[in-house]
Amino acid sequence: MTSLGPTRPRMIGADQARSRAANRRWWDADADDYHAEHGAFLGDADFVWCPENLREADARLLGEVEGRRVLEVGCGSAPCARWLRARGADVVAFDLSAGMLRHARDAADRTGVAVPLVQADVCELPFTDAAFDLAFSAFGAIPFVADSAGALREVARVLRPGGRWVFSVTHPMRWMFPDDPGPRGLTVIQSYFDRSPYVEVDQDGVPAYVEHHRTLGDRVRELRAAGFVLDDVVEPEWPEGFEGRWGQWSPERGEIFPGTAIFCCHLPG
Template sequence: MNSRFTPATFSAANRAWWDSDAVNYHTQHPEYLSSFYWCPEMLHEREAQLLGDVSGTTVLELGCGSAPCGRWLAEHFPTARIIGLDLSMEMLRCAPLDHAPFRPLHADALALPLQDNSVDTVFSVFGALPFIDDLSAVFAEVSRVLRPQGRFVFSVNHPMRWIFADDPSAEGLHVAYSYFDDAYTEANERGELVYAESHHTLSDYINHLVAAGFSIRRMIEPEWPDNLTTTWGQWSPLRGHVFPGTLIISAAKEPGCM
């Protein structure tokens, strides 16, 4: 865990960052944000079925942004109770209010404003987890609100991507950083943190999940589709055909875990 900044510092920096970038982010990625895609490889929940039929259950999305995933679930499973949580109020405000209903929560994933054992499924699509340094704390919160045998499914940057430059061209095929570095941060001229992204190794995810009372049910490393030509940040056909850009983990809360 990164010891140079506190969890509150990370949260404050990323709240300000996403508040300021919300409109731009939605302008740049309209197709990806139009429905429930698990990753830039455009794996859709309709095909992936990682959550499946959530009718009549309570579902929480961490780092929902404008909640395209939660709204898709609410539209297709109208008896489900969909809750979308995000640190950024401006991201939440980008959600269309006249779409399928869901409950937005402006809160930190490190302090979920929900009762113990009150949720059937928690999921996250590149939200919250890459910007949280203390995985043990967030996984403990997820475990707390999940009912026994509840599911936790999330997608994140594939850990091996950390070693490569954030470049979609051939320059991004060369190792540039250590796999064991723990964070990328940006500070202003006063030394104040303005952006923070944490790196977690594969063993970090697995070990912290197990410590929080989860069993791993499935891991997916989506391949780059042959017909996908989109370049987005570090994601590109060139890099996507060589190594994975996304890791998806499906886990379940063990019975008897409180």
Template sequence: MKPPERAGRKSTTREPIIQEFETSEPEATRRAAGVAESSRANRGWWDRNADEYQVEHGTFLGDDRFVWGPEGLDEVEAELLGPPEELKGKDVLEIGAGAAQCSRWLAGQGARPVALDISHRQLQHALRIGGPFPLVCADAGALPFADGSFDLVCSAYGALPFVADPRLVLREVRRVLRPGGRLVFSVTHPIRWAFPDEPGPEGLSVSGSYFDRTPYVEQDDEGRAVYVEHHRTIGDRVRDVVTSGLRLVDLVEPEWPAWNTSEWGGWSPLRGNLIPGTAVFVCERSEMGAPPAGGWARD
């Protein structure tokens, strides 16, 4: 699970290595960023920041927990993929797996997970922790699997917040799902884009338009993107789902639990008790047939 941490969202990982970092802080801006630029920038960002991310958040995530977001909603209680006893023998694809904590939990329930991530370094952490399941380094917009390979697909803050066209991912998910298969994915709650990404009182006042879909971009001195995050409204997310050949079953907005006193970037008990921080979409493969290239509905 990899929620971003900023509206310039530096995160962190468990086993420091020597690596080269940019000599100057990237410039934060709002500008257009296409599919290829977003993919290239975020692959590089997660490779560079995977170690720091696992160091900072590894304790919260554990080695084999399945949490849907910073609130700490755990699949053990949520059962959004179905009752744990029904996961045994299921083929499951985790997209944006990071160190594959969720896949490790799924394997413990008797499922057959495959952990996919765009970041090679994140998957090195998955390999370090270990697990009896395949690791695949690939872009979620071009899944390297045959049609109908999986019973379930899950993604906890993986891929979808960072891609320029989430429908490319969702249509690929539909393709690899078997009839009746389920997709569950979590993203930053869209309302958060109207507020500063701060955990304290300064993060409680609206600072921008909820309807401004301009991507958040960090770029180097030459204007090349080194991190990109994309905003979709709730309505956009719903349309993305249904025009990709999926059926929306549920939309979960986890409340902040009393036991969780942690801050995670802009997520905090203060903000979590007032505004939602995560949206979890529960979807199933529609049997209406595969959507045409442009989708069933107008964008």
């Protein structure tokens, strides 16, 4: 894929259309480098919830999956979907990025485990109402949309009554700190309540990457407004002896404060 070239942060707004266009460009261009760096950790058919190395095989946050109709939101190369398919789930996976879906097809060829793949925006899902029993996302889609409340309404729309929705995102408190895994990343530099998006622009000043911050309370209110019941918020602790690093995630930071929040929800039956 064509490189975006150097990008730089810029304090500008980013509505839903601008966020969608920027992030599609970013993940299409970055898909190869992303998998070169993180592919071994993610695996071809494994289900890792977060950089803290929490796996669904141990956490079982989705509950029983055999025979369930499951939607993966923001699937990337879809290793989680293939892991679930191998355990008897009927899985559909979607992502905004064609580059990421190309890696998903390549991994399906390597493993022999294929799931239906769809290119789609979480705010405009191409699925009928009440089509799925479960939906989940491991750091996909939700942090990258301006209209996160609308995204949650769409997920609720395609779930059946009683359906379960579990998603992991960067822990909201991390917004206060620099995106740095070392000592610099332990000092607060901005307000937790500053909801201005993080935007990087290309050499022409066009947004190339956008990420949106929501406080813990924002997430709870958006979930409730979409009709979900919040069952739990899991904040994985850094595993003892684990030396893995992923971007801003590191043992130095993970031993002091959380890096991931996993929201476990369901629709009333």
